[in-house]
Amino acid sequence: MKSPDPTSETLQAAPLSAVPAAAGSSRTIVKEYDFFKVVQDYLDRAARTINLQEFVRTILSQPKNELIINFPVKMDNGEVRLFKGYRVQHNNLLGPFKGGVRYHPSVTLDDVKALAAMMTWKCALMRIPYGGGKGGVKFDPHSVSKGELQRITRRFTHALGENIGPEYDIPAPDVGTNSQTMAWMMDTYSNMVGAANKQSVKGVVTGKPVASGGTLGRAKATGQGCVICLVEWSKEKNFNLEGSTMTVQGFGNVGSHLAVILSRLGVSTVAVGDHSGYMVNPEGFNAHKLQDWVLAKGSIAGYPGGKPVTREEFFKVKSDIFAPCALENQIGEAEARSLDCKVIVEGANGPTNPAGEKILLEKGIDILPDVLANSGGVTVSYYEWVQNKRSESWTEEEVDAKLEKAMTRAYREVAEFARQHKVDRRVAAYGLALARIEAVYKEREIFP
Numbered sequence: 001m002k003s004p005d006p007t008s009e010t011l012q013a014a015p016l017s018a019v020p021a022a023a024g025s026s027r028t029i030v031k032e033y034d035f036f037k038v039v040q041d042y043l044d045r046a047a048r049t050i051n052l053q054e055f056v057r058t059i060l061s062q063p064k065n066e067l068i069i070n071f072p073v074k075m076d077n078g079e080v081r082l083f084k085g086y087r088v089q090h091n092n093l094l095g096p097f098k099g100g101v102r103y104h105p106s107v108t109l110d111d112v113k114a115l116a117a118m119m120t121w122k123c124a125l126m127r128i129p130y131g132g133g134k135g136g137v138k139f140d141p142h143s144v145s146k147g148e149l150q151r152i153t154r155r156f157t158h159a160l161g162e163n164i165g166p167e168y169d170i171p172a173p174d175v176g177t178n179s180q181t182m183a184w185m186m187d188t189y190s191n192m193v194g195a196a197n198k199q200s201v202k203g204v205v206t207g208k209p210v211a212s213g214g215t216l217g218r219a220k221a222t223g224q225g226c227v228i229c230l231v232e233w234s235k236e237k238n239f240n241l242e243g244s245t246m247t248v249q250g251f252g253n254v255g256s257h258l259a260v261i262l263s264r265l266g267v268s269t270v271a272v273g274d275h276s277g278y279m280v281n282p283e284g285f286n287a288h289k290l291q292d293w294v295l296a297k298g299s300i301a302g303y304p305g306g307k308p309v310t311r312e313e314f315f316k317v318k319s320d321i322f323a324p325c326a327l328e329n330q331i332g333e334a335e336a337r338s339l340d341c342k343v344i345v346e347g348a349n350g351p352t353n354p355a356g357e358k359i360l361l362e363k364g365i366d367i368l369p370d371v372l373a374n375s376g377g378v379t380v381s382y383y384e385w386v387q388n389k390r391s392e393s394w395t396e397e398e399v400d401a402k403l404e405k406a407m408t409r410a411y412r413e414v415a416e417f418a419r420q421h422k423v424d425r426r427v428a429a430y431g432l433a434l435a436r437i438e439a440v441y442k443e444r445e446i447f448p
């Protein structure tokens with residue numbers, strides 16, 4: 001593991017200057033939110049709930065490794081720019097570090113630490129043999145050409161070198177990255193490390209295109225996992241999903257698949273938003289067409305089927321389900337007061353801040369927390385990795401059936417834990433995950 005440069009967090013990555021952040025636009029980068037502290041606080045709350053042994057809490061309170069890399073890339077205009085990349089490896093007690101790679105202008109080391117820790121809880125909760133990790137590069141992927149994007153990805157992968165690997169740390173897509181990014185990462189890693197054995201190292205990343213060793217069902221898996229949770233929630237609450245309405249913030253991988261799959265269950269999406277703006281359609285958007293539009297145009301901007309609204313108006317739209325599927329810290333006090341819904345399904349990681357959460361719970365709005373609701377992605381990533389190891393190709397039906405079983409079990413375990421311990425579902429999800437991790441630390445008697 002290369003040692004992190006403790007000073008480099010204060011250095012501005014060169015591309016930041018090229019990130020156009022129009023005043024007041026959703027891309028304006030203001031960092032006041034201590035996401036990692038929030039995750040640490042939830043860890044402490046859950047630790048108290050289950051009486052977690054202090055040495056386990058201590059180990060889990062910080063990541064095992066934090067890697068910061070400044071790497072140069074030649075841009076289309078011939079200029080060489082320095083990019084700042086991160087890989088945080090939180091814990092690998094249960095298996096290799098696992099988690100996505102984010103490309104976004106707001107990425108910071110602390111955010112990546114928070115996201116990496118959440119991967120540890122998520123994998124333990126889902127009973128998949130992985131620990132937690134996360135990566136990111138601080139730049140706006142919308143602001144570079146496809147060729148530049150490829151060079152940034154290959155340079156970053158090269159710089160990561162043997163800090164990733166199919167039995168050590170396995171990246172996957174997150175915000176701003178996708179299956180194409182994973183194909184480039186796999187190819188670069190294979191050329192670098194696999195070259196000695198003259199073979200492709202497919203298992204070094206998941207979320208690959210299917211033809212390059214990806215699995216059927218991964219692209220939609222995170223949205224689908226949210227849907228499975230909502231179906232369970234609707235049974236628990238005797239709520240009829242058919243004919244109900246949803247508001248979605250973020251119409252990328254997670255949000256768009258969630259809307260498309262829910263539309264098949266009769267749920268209509270009445271409000272959507274992404275970095276380009278927000279729009280409503282009381283009759284319901286055609287989720288398929290909107291997904292195709294975003295894939296072709298890069299955002300919801302200009303989609304003919306909706307009326308533009310402000311962000312404030314968007315959060316006031318009355319709908320049964322609110323699905324934050326963009327970034328962390330989107331639902332604070334003001335948003336929580338505005339929201340008029342029955343349930344929040346957290347497709348995104350950390351979308352609700354603690355002040356917002358307090359208000360939502362007081363208002364009686366159910367929250368299906370991120371580490372449960374969006375764990376379908378990493379669960380199907382695990383299925384992809386198993387298929388790569390065994391040189392198998394499972395059908396989409398097999399993948400879907402396994403995911404449904406795993407998510408349903410996790411949903412019910414979280415609900416039961418929350419009832420038994422009289423805690424909210426987020427603390428319950430953390431508590432279950434921590435108890436599983438603690439059991440292994442105890443069995444291994446690491447401090448005899």
Ligand SMILES: NC(=O)C1=CN([C@@H]2O[C@H](COP(=O)(O)OP(=O)(O)OC[C@H]3O[C@@H](n4cnc5c(N)ncnc54)[C@H](OP(=O)(O)O)[C@@H]3O)[C@@H](O)[C@H]2O)C=CC1
Nearest residue numbers: 026174175176250251252253254274275326348349374377
């Ligand atoms: N991909 C996966 O499998 C998993 C993802 N997640 C989480 O889900 C969330 C979304 O990830 P994913 O769908 O993969 O990412 P994508 O990049 O595919 O989509 C992100 C969406 O959020 C929008 N967005 C970004 N910034 C803002 C903003 N400031 N305000 C409003 N909308 C914004 C994006 O708009 P635009 O594209 O126009 O910038 C885009 O619509 C993240 O929190 C991620 O960590 C969790 C588990 C797995």
Ligand SMILES: O=C(O)CCC(=O)C(=O)O
Nearest residue numbers: 099100172174377378381
């Ligand atoms: O599929 C994966 O391995 C990681 C998904 C991810 O980054 C997440 O769940 O936040």
